[in-house]
Amino acid sequence: xxxxxxxxxxxxxxxxxxxxxxxxxxxxxxxxxxxxxxxxxxxxxxxxxxxxxxxxxxxxxxxxxxxxxxxxxxxxxxxxxxxxxxxxxxxxxxxxxxxxxxxxxxxxxxxxxxxxxxxxxxxxxxxxxxxxxxxxxxxxxxxxxxxx
Amino acid sequence: xxxxxxxxxxxxxxxxxxxxxxxxxxxxxxxxxxxxxxxxxxxxxxxxxxxxxxxxxxxxxxxxxxxxxxxxxxxxxxxxxxxxxxxxxxxxxxxxxxxxxxxxxxxxxxxxxxxxxxxxxxxxxxxxxxxxxxxxxxxxx
Numbered sequence: 538x539x540x541x542x543x544x545x546x547x548x549x550x551x552x553x554x555x556x557x558x559x560x561x562x563x564x565x566x567x568x569x570x571x572x573x574x575x576x577x578x579x580x581x582x583x584x585x586x587x588x589x590x591x592x593x594x595x596x597x598x599x600x601x602x603x604x605x606x607x608x609x610x611x612x613x614x615x616x617x618x619x620x621x622x623x624x625x626x627x628x629x630x631x632x633x634x635x636x637x638x639x640x641x642x643x644x645x646x647x648x649x650x651x652x653x654x655x656x657x658x659x660x661x662x663x664x665x666x667x668x669x670x671x672x673x674x675x676x677x678x679x680x681x682x683x684x685x
Numbered sequence: 686x687x688x689x690x691x692x693x694x695x696x697x698x699x700x701x702x703x704x705x706x707x708x709x710x711x712x713x714x715x716x717x718x719x720x721x722x723x724x725x726x727x728x729x730x731x732x733x734x735x736x737x738x739x740x741x742x743x744x745x746x747x748x749x750x751x752x753x754x755x756x757x758x759x760x761x762x763x764x765x766x767x768x769x770x771x772x773x774x775x776x777x778x779x780x781x782x783x784x785x786x787x788x789x790x791x792x793x794x795x796x797x798x799x800x801x802x803x804x805x806x807x808x809x810x811x812x813x814x815x816x817x818x819x820x821x822x823x824x825x826x
Binding site for chain 1: 743766768769770771772773774775776777778779780781791792793794795796797
């Protein structure tokens with residue numbers, strides 16, 4: 538019994554230790570961020586101000602969180618997650634921004650906000666118990682949501 | 686015998702003819718009273734609507750407004766979709782200026798299926814709030 542508990546504790550500790558948080562911030566044009574994380578309980582965040590910036594995250598595991606915020610025009614954020622209980626939040630302010638979220642697994646959550654004109658966002662979720670919440674304020678905005 | 690019966694037979698025929706004529710007149714009269722195409726009130730095109738159309742293997746939901754005169758205001762579209770255990774909530778809104786006599790597209794959303802899809806479009810124009818029908822589920826149904 539004690540051994541089992543110790544093993545569980547060790548496993549949980551290793552998970553906590555393996556959890557990491559990555560953050561990055563850029564201001565200018567044509568910046569690019571690409572972060573991949575494997576494991577569980579990871580967190581990644583990026584903020585970019587300017588135009589034509591690019592954010593790309595990939596997280597594989599469970600209980601991961603991605604946050605991307607972009608302020609400007611022509612920005613792109615792409616976030617992929619596989620596993621379960623993962624969470625994505627993206628915010629884009631300005632015109633003609635593009636946001637893409639792909640989540641594979643179950644009980645994942647995607648929250649995307651775009652404020653401005655000519656924005657487009659796409660969310661693809663494969664699995665069950667997934668949830669998408671999108672907000673777009675402005676004119677000529679397009680949202681694509683695919684859930685299987 | 687036949688000569689004696691002739692007036693009665695003639696009278697019966699005459700009465701029969703009269704009744705047929707009266708029936709014909711009454712039929713003609715009712716036809717004349719039926720609404721003619723030119724009398725019918727033309728069905729007004731909806732000012733605004735939300736509708737879906739198939740696109741490939743999915744559907745596109747579009748919100749549009751078709752005013753007679755130029756219309757300036759704001760729109761708010763709330764779309765929800767419930768498919769199995771998955772949930773989607775989309776909010777789109779903002780200002781618009783729609784020229785009169787034209788159909789202006791306010792926003793578009795795309796889904797892999799129309800299953801469990803619902804939408805509510807609201808316009809605010811000159812202090813008035815206008816609810817627009819989701820053509821797949823008309824408000825008056």
